[in-house]
Each structure stands twice: as structure tokens, then as C-alpha cells.
Amino acid sequence: MIDVMQAMAEPTRLAILQMVRHHEMPAGSIAEKFKGITRPAVSQHLRILKDAGLVTERRDGTRRLYSLRPEGFAPVKALLEDFWDTRLDRLKAAAEKHEKR
Amino acid sequence: MIDVMQAMAEPTRLAILQMVRHHEMPAGSIAEKFKGITRPAVSQHLRILKDAGLVTERRDGTRRLYSLRPEGFAPVKALLEDFWDTRLDRLKAAAEKHEKR
DNA sequence: TCGATATTTTAGTTGAAACTTACGTTAGTA
DNA sequence: TACTAACGTAAGTTTCAACTAAAATATCGA
Numbered sequence: 001m002i003d004v005m006q007a008m009a010e011p012t013r014l015a016i017l018q019m020v021r022h023h024e025m026p027a028g029s030i031a032e033k034f035k036g037i038t039r040p041a042v043s044q045h046l047r048i049l050k051d052a053g054l055v056t057e058r059r060d061g062t063r064r065l066y067s068l069r070p071e072g073f074a075p076v077k078a079l080l081e082d083f084w085d086t087r088l089d090r091l092k093a094a095a096e097k098h099e100k101r
Numbered sequence: 102m103i104d105v106m107q108a109m110a111e112p113t114r115l116a117i118l119q120m121v122r123h124h125e126m127p128a129g130s131i132a133e134k135f136k137g138i139t140r141p142a143v144s145q146h147l148r149i150l151k152d153a154g155l156v157t158e159r160r161d162g163t164r165r166l167y168s169l170r171p172e173g174f175a176p177v178k179a180l181l182e183d184f185w186d187t188r189l190d191r192l193k194a195a196a197e198k199h200e201k202r
Numbered sequence: 203t204c205g206a207t208a209t210t211t212t213a214g215t216t217g218a219a220a221c222t223t224a225c226g227t228t229a230g231t232a
Numbered sequence: 233t234a235c236t237a238a239c240g241t242a243a244g245t246t247t248c249a250a251c252t253a254a255a256a257t258a259t260c261g262a
Binding site for chain 3: 026027028031039040043044046047061062063064
């Protein structure tokens with residue numbers, strides 16, 4: 001789960017995730033979008049995203065098509081909702097305290 | 102938003118967030134929980150979490166009490182839900198494709 | 203089979219982030 | 233005022249993640 005967060009928490013990788021969100025893209029096209037960063041670097045980012053389960057890779061001839069894998073975000077999503085709930089917990093606690101008077 | 106993710110995506114800091122989730126804790130008590138890491142290191146992590154808006158700091162005499170700031174997670178939560186929605190988008194797209202036959 | 207295309211992998215470099223030690227600060231207390 | 237407790241801050245070191253350049257791999261077409 002920490003690896004999923006680390007995968008997301010990097011500007012280039014986050015941008016990649018946005019790119020492949022709606023339609024799959026070949027590695028080359030992804031790399032082209034980045035100015036001032038080489039193709040191998042992008043390839044390595046893709047590896048990290050894949051290992052984290054955030055993208056899937058599909059081969060088509062010599063190309064490799066990447067697309068988002070939304071389920072990969074599930075654990076982080078759960079954690080976030082957990083933290084978010086603290087807001088409600090506090091409202092509840094405050095209400096009970098008030099009631100006690 | 103990327104800074105929020107980076108703040109979360111570190112084991113020690115994530116552990117701190119869990120610690121202060123339900124009740125505020127003084128910096129010292131937080132540091133004690135960590136074996137093999139010094140107090141200043143924890144202090145620096147707390148700084149990063151505070152700057153990212155994930156915890157709040159309250160002073161009580163010489164102590165500093167930290168607690169979770171759930172609202173800080175909002176941007177990441179929104180992003181995650183955005184990605185998550187891709188699942189539904191695909192189901193929908195698949196259904197429409199099916200319908201077309 | 204040879205070359206071209208699209209891509210990853212490896213090895214090595216570099217810069218940033220996480221650490222430690224030493225020092226500074228602030229608030230309470232004798 | 234001097235001392236202590238509970239911290240943060242500064243400076244320097246180490247570790248690690250992101251990068252580049254060069255080499256390796258896989259697939260297709262002539």
C-alpha cells in the first residue's frame with residue numbers, strides 16, 4: 001500500500017496516470033509528451049506503476065500499450081476514507097459532549 | 102496536492118498519521134514509539150506533515166500536541182475517486198457498445 | 203536473415219530526502 | 233535567576249530514487 005502511494009506521489013508518474021486514464025497509450029506516445037525527460041526514464045516510471053498495480057500492460061506487436069488499472073487504488077482509497085471519517089467521529093463526539101450537560 | 106501525497110507516502114509519516122488519528126499526541130510520545138529513529142527525525146517528519154496540512158499543532162506549555170487534520174486529505178481523496186470512476190466509465194462504455202449490435 | 207522499429211534493461215551518476223549530532227528556543231519551576 | 237523539560241532548527245552525512253547513455257530484447261517486414 002505504501003508502494004502504491006509512493007508510485008502516485010511523483011509528478012511524472014501522476015501525469016502518466018492522467019494520460020492513460022481514459023484510453024490506453026503506447027509507451028512511445030507517453031514518452032513524447034514529456035519535454036526534458038528521456039524515453040528510458042519514462043519506461044522506468046511505467047515499470048513502477050505496473051509493479052504497484054496502477055496500470056496494466058498489453059502488448060501489440062512491438063508496442064506496449066498501457067492503461068489505468070483503477071482497482072489498484074482501492075487500498076489507498078480505503079485508507080483515505082478512514083482518515084476522512086475522523087471528521088465525522090469528531091462531530092459525533094462533540095454532539096455527545098454537548099448532550100451530556 | 103503532490104506534496105500531500107509525498108507527505109503520506111513515507112512509512113514513518115504514515116505511522117504518525119495513524120497514531121494521531123483518534124487523539125492528539127505530544128511530539129515526545131510520538132517519537133518514543135519509534136525504535137531506531139531519533140527525536141529530531143520525528144520532529145522533521147511532523148514539520149512536513151504540518152506543512153502539507155495533514156496535522157495540526159497545538160501548544161500546551163512546553164509541549165506540542167499534534168492531531169490529524171482530515172480536511173487535508175480532501176484533494177487526494179477527490180483525485181482517487183476520479184481514478185476510481187474509470188471503472189464505472191468502462192462498464193458504461195462496454196454496455197453502450199453491446200447495445201449497438 | 204537482415205534491418206528497422208519500439209521498447210526495456212543495465213550500469214553508473216547525481217540530487218534530493220531522510221537521517222544524526224550538536225545547538226538553540228521556549229515555558230515552567232526551585 | 234538558574235535549572236530543567238520538551239521541543240525545534242542547523243549543519244553535515246548517508247541513503248535512495250530519478251535520471252542518462254549505452255546495450256539488450258522482441259516483433260515485424262523485405
